[in-house]
Amino acid sequence: MITTKKFVETEFDWPKGFYSDAKHIGLKHKKLDFGWLYSKVPATAAGVYTTNKFCAAPTAKTKEIVSQNHKLQAIIANSAIANSCTGLQGEKDVLTEQKLVAQKLEINPDLVGVASTGLIGTCLPMDKIEQGVTELNLTSNTDLTKAILTTDTKQKIVSVDFKIQGVNCKISGFAKGSGMIHPKMATMLAFITTDVAIADDTLQALLSELTDVTFNQITVDGDTSTNDMVLTLANGMAGNEELTKENSDYQTFKDVLHFVLQKLAQKIAADGEGATKLVEANVLAAQNKPDAQAIAKAIVGSNLVKAALFGADPNWGRIISTIGATPATYNPQTIDIKINEFLVVKQSLAVDFDKEEVSNSLKQDVITLTIDLHDGQYDGQAWGCDLTYEYVKINATYSS
Template sequence: MNEWTEQVFTWPKGYTSDAVHAKLRYSKLDVGWLVSDVPAAAAGVYTTNQFCAAPTASMKRLIQTNHQLQALVMNSAFANACTGEQGIKDVLQEQQWVAEKLAIDPSLVGVASTGLIGAYLPMEKMAKGIAALKKTTNILLTEAILTTDTKTKTLCLTATIAGKKCTFSGFAKGSGMIHPNMATMLGFVVTDCAIAAECLQSMLSELTDETFNQITVDGDTSTNDAVVLLANGLAENPVVTLTKEEYPFVKELYRFLLTELAKMIARDGEGATKLIEATVNGAKTKNEAQIIAKAIVGSNLVKAAMFGNDPNWGRIISTIGATNCQFQPDKVTVKLNQIEVVKDGQPVPFSEQEVSNSLQQATVFIDVDLQTDSQVGKAWGCDLTYDYVKINATYST
């Protein structure tokens, strides 16, 4: 039976990276790149916000047209969103600078930006930043993309696929404006495993719906969101396709990796003190199970109650009832950290102090059983704290 192993974060074979402080912000790394020795098969999913930022729109066009990339250049501090024709020109210029430096075609260079919306990129600083980048094995790039995040979000897995050791390294950023289809989040997973581009895209499109699209911090969807997968094939395994026997295992590996990155983003929500995981069982359809789970972790009333360690299950029930999903209210069961508080739509005697104490832990589990059918859905969010308001009241000032 195939298994994967978690290891200290490192880049797979054939990838190098770097990051520098280009002075886009006061004292943090803010410009970086990731480079593959050879063109890599590429797949992506992107924000559904109608104000799609120039770099995100460019990345989408490149991947949909060529299905491959060799380099990614990234910056924080400035989103390059709502910047019109100038924003598009700036993306093209970034591509050109990187392409010239690496002696590759500009169409192989993807651009990702995150930060303040409605501000033009300071291109003189970007030029100096890109010029200073080197091809190293450091992982500073994972820091350079952070904005209000409090920590990096990384995960590295290794697995033997068709007799070859393959490494899968994922990293992400995201803390606020998180309510994907997508959110102000960026996610990247790169591997040396040989995987066909259409296989990568099929997996990512399907898995995003149950991973990154099932997290929420504040209900807001950003302009710059993207998740990108690269596979350069330098592990020299036979190419994984949708029909190969290795495909189910590779898909499950990506499911685990993307889920863990998504949970890291939810846990690090702006001002958050705990992760909330909602599981909905017994739904009529998987989509309805996911809708209800995400509604629960997205409810401000539920989030505030979890911050206050308040076992007020009425907020959960009312949130479930506000959806358009099909279920019988008199069959619904709710548990908080495995302690039953509602059965068949009615209250169950429980120790409020015991449940309140359990809600102080770093992860809160809300389990709902609709007892309608057999479908299951999960979602992840965080509590709503005073610090969330403080952070977002002064974001641009």
């Protein structure tokens, strides 16, 4: 059975040494749409980024500086406009944003990451951006978690307090994402902050590993954005001895980070455009880990499965046909399927079940699909949502 260590979430606030602010500068009609995150000292930085070949200018530039320097001290972010497919002007605007922020904070421009999300193909109104930077302050408010939202209906935030080497530490993460979610690296935008001291190569390896089993295992609609990015900043202000893989508290940090990333991934999947249900697929006893994860993600990504779950239809045929369409290796004669703990398939054959009872269970907010392949020792998980009329309505009018 798949288990992940659970931690107690605390009220969301920033780890030691982090500050932020957000403003409405007119990119959206009324809501917050612009803000920054700042660390009192340069923070060790790690990132994962979109694999879409049309990588947006801010994502490309941030990837470049994090890959080279492994340090960030500030992130400037906006919603409503993606600054993607904007050519040389988009690249120039990113450099301008870095310069404006660096001048105000009196730091090096190469310590400034840039993130944008919203409509593709539109340039940023730099007069509003410039004025917005002048209005930003260093505060303890967490309004930035709202300013990055687009079609999201709620914030995605997680905070966990824990101890490393007897020192009090915190990880706080926030994200946005509701549609165009089928990441092959991360989510739409996610930012993880911590006051733990950790070596840059250790942090990057951890983020890359854990992204594969969290953000890479969610899907809403099968589309990968041009702006996908996850950044993790660790400023070391908790005062612990720098963590490496050999440190005795490495596993504690890894477990907490895994918990935070998974919680954020689940919150994104649950808030898919028009969604009414979070869907979790657990694949057990596969021949290898990639196959287990591929099958799980295929199930939550199937439009037929998603539509059936929206209609509370326990049509397990859609699940097993999706499994059969994957390139994974398994014995097609030994599959068991459970829908919310109700066994509906045993050894790849139908079993008698109360259709009305199972259908009623599909009306709840969280649906669990468990597929036991009985063919190995590896498990995989993925998260998605149902496919509703509202999803079509939202995306039929997104740019208008």
